[in-house]
Amino acid sequence: MKKRMAALFCAGTLLAGCAGTATEDQAAADAKDTGDKQTFTVGFDAEFPPYGYKDENGEYTGFDLELAQAVADMEGWELVKQPIDWDAKDMELSSGTIDCIWNGFTMDGREDQYTFSTPYIDNSQVFVVPADSDVKTAEDLAGKNVGVQKDSSALAALESEDHKALMDSFANLTQYADYNTAMMDLEAGGLDAVAMDVGVADYQLTSREGEFRKLEKPLASEVYAIGFLKGNDELKDKVQEDVYKLYDDRTVDKIADKYGLKDFLVIDKYRADKAD
Numbered sequence: 001m002k003k004r005m006a007a008l009f010c011a012g013t014l015l016a017g018c019a020g021t022a023t024e025d026q027a028a029a030d031a032k033d034t035g036d037k038q039t040f041t042v043g044f045d046a047e048f049p050p051y052g053y054k055d056e057n058g059e060y061t062g063f064d065l066e067l068a069q070a071v072a073d074m075e076g077w078e079l080v081k082q083p084i085d086w087d088a089k090d091m092e093l094s095s096g097t098i099d100c101i102w103n104g105f106t107m108d109g110r111e112d113q114y115t116f117s118t119p120y121i122d123n124s125q126v127f128v129v130p131a132d133s134d135v136k137t138a139e140d141l142a143g144k145n146v147g148v149q150k151d152s153s154a155l156a157a158l159e160s161e162d163h164k165a166l167m168d169s170f171a172n173l174t175q176y177a178d179y180n181t182a183m184m185d186l187e188a189g190g191l192d193a194v195a196m197d198v199g200v201a202d203y204q205l206t207s208r209e210g211e212f213r214k215l216e217k218p219l220a221s222e223v224y225a226i227g228f229l230k231g232n233d234e235l236k237d238k239v240q241e242d243v244y245k246l247y248d249d250r251t252v253d254k255i256a257d258k259y260g261l262k263d264f265l266v267i268d269k270y271r272a273d274k275a276d
Helices: 024-030 063-075 086-094 153-159 164-169 179-188 198-207 233-248 251-258 267-275
Strands: 037-044 052-054 078-083 121-130 145-149 172-176 193-197 212-214 220-224
Touching: 037 063, 037 086, 063 078, 063 233, 063 251, 121 153, 121 179, 121 198, 145 153, 145 179, 153 164, 153 193, 153 220, 172 179, 179 193, 179 198, 193 198, 198 212, 233 251, 233 267
Parallel strands: 037 078, 145 172, 145 193
Antiparallel strands: 121 193, 121 212, 121 220
16 A cells, blocks of 8 residues: 655645755755755555554654655655545645655556655555454455455455456455554454555554464565655655665664564665666
8 A cells, every 4th residue: 555755855846845956046945844954744644554653652653654754864854744544645745735655655556647766665465364264265255344445555456357356256345544443343353354465464463463364365466665746756866865875774674674574675676677
C-alpha cells in the first residue's frame, strides 16, 4: 500500500501546496507557511505500521514519517503529518491538502498516475493466518474468509487476472478501512487469513509473537515510492535529492533498522539503475 519525501515546494503553480518554486520571489509567494517556516504536509494511513501509525504516547510515528521528518529538518520546513482515508488519497493530493503520499505507497501499476520518487522499499503481498491454522498455501484458502484493506495493493493483486480464480475461490473477501481492524477480526476468528504488505505483516508477527504466521509463497511483489501530484517534478526532485543524502550518511539505514526494514531497502539499486 504507499509513498514519501520533500523539496522546495510549489502550491499555486504546481497545485501540490508545497514550498519551492523556480525563483525565490515565486517561492515566497507560493509557499505555505506558519510564521517563518514553510510547511511540508505528508499524507499517510495512520493504521499502517511500521510505516505510519500512532505510538503508545499518542504520537504519529513510523519509518516513512521519520524519514520525512529528516528531509524537513534538512530543508528547515515544518513537517505536517496528515492522516488520511486511504481511499481518499487522490482527492487529498489533487486538492492540495497534502504535498505527497508517503506511507508504504505502491508504485507498480500507478506509474502514469503520479510523479514518483525513486523506489526505496522492496515489498511483497502475503497472506497472514493464525499460527495454528491448517492453511499452508493460497490454494488452501478456498472456501475461507479472507480480509484485505480497501484500495490496497493486496486488493489490486487479488483482483488482477493472475489471481482472479484464487479470489473467486474464497467464501468471502471483506475489505477493511485499515489492517489493524482486519487483524483483530483474524484474532477473533472472524477471518481465516488477511492479505497484506510483507513489511506490515512482519510488524504484526513481531508485535504478536507466536499468534500468527505468513504463508511462504508471496501473492505478488512490488516497490514503494513517494507519490507526488502528477507533474510536480520540482518538489519530487528536491525531496529525492535529500533522500539520497540521507541514504549516503546512513540515516536511512538507521531508521530502517529501527523498524525492522533494513533488508527491504532498494534505494541504492534503483539509484544505480537510473545512473545507467
